[in-house]
Amino acid sequence: MGIFRPRSADSGWTMYTPLSHGAGWQQAALRSPAPRPGHAVLRQRDGELTPLRAREFSRPGDRFLQVDLRRRLIQMHPQQIPTADAMTVTITLTLSAHTVDPVSFVSDSQGPDEEIYLAAQIALRELVAGLPLENFIGARIDLGPVLAAAQTAAAAVGVEVSTALLKDVSLPAEYSAALQEALVTKVRSETDLERARNEVKTTRARLASAKVLEQNPVLAKIRMLEALPPGSTIEVRSEQSQALP
Known part of the structure; x- marks a missing residue:
């Protein structure tokens, strides 16, 4: 049966x-x-x-x-x-x-x-x-x-x-496609916003560093010396115009 x-x-x-x-x-x-x-x-x-x-x-x-x-x-x-x-x-x-x-x-x-x-x-x-x-x-x-x-x-x-x-x-296929596009757009927007925030933080840090160097000439010279590549020659001009290797 x-x-x-x-x-x-x-x-x-x-x-x-x-x-x-x-x-x-x-x-x-x-x-x-x-x-x-x-x-x-x-x-x-x-x-x-x-x-x-x-x-x-x-x-x-x-x-x-x-x-x-x-x-x-x-x-x-x-x-x-x-x-x-x-x-x-x-x-x-x-x-x-x-x-x-x-x-x-x-x-x-x-x-x-x-x-x-x-x-x-x-x-x-x-x-x-x-x-x-x-x-x-x-x-x-x-x-x-x-x-x-x-x-x-x-x-x-x-x-x-x-x-x-x-x-x-x-x-529905159309709704799924629109939903996926909206999610992708949201992720991209969040990524762009985070990138912009990082750029703002970097710019502020550079401005702060520049302000400190402007107020401290000696520190500015030290930073300049640190930035020179190895083997560079530094010429220091004074009243005697003496050159230092």
């Missing part, structure tokens, strides 16, 4: 089976089958489903089903949803779920994961439609309403949804 679950690549549906190795309802000659790891065994007898806790003797007409109870992911394909200010964002979401009531999972719905998927999809669209685009930039999105809707739908089909995981949020 199979059910349908949504595909992550497009908006269609692909076959999903909670059974291991593709097995369906099977008959047993003498005793019910032993449950596989992470599975539960259901017995169908006279139109009634019964979960078996241990192996039992089977009757003619009994059929048995292995139901997968392991954790699985319900992947939602990318959702293009308009925001409150009429901008479209693309969101990809994943739900983590596992079957807790195999009887309800098999008998209460033809497509349990499909119902969970639809509930989460509607809740996600309502959530996004009530928020402006700026709420999706550099901020965490509260998926509480989406998780609650998925959990409500899951409880009705014997499934427990533990988490709703946000995989990706894509902004």
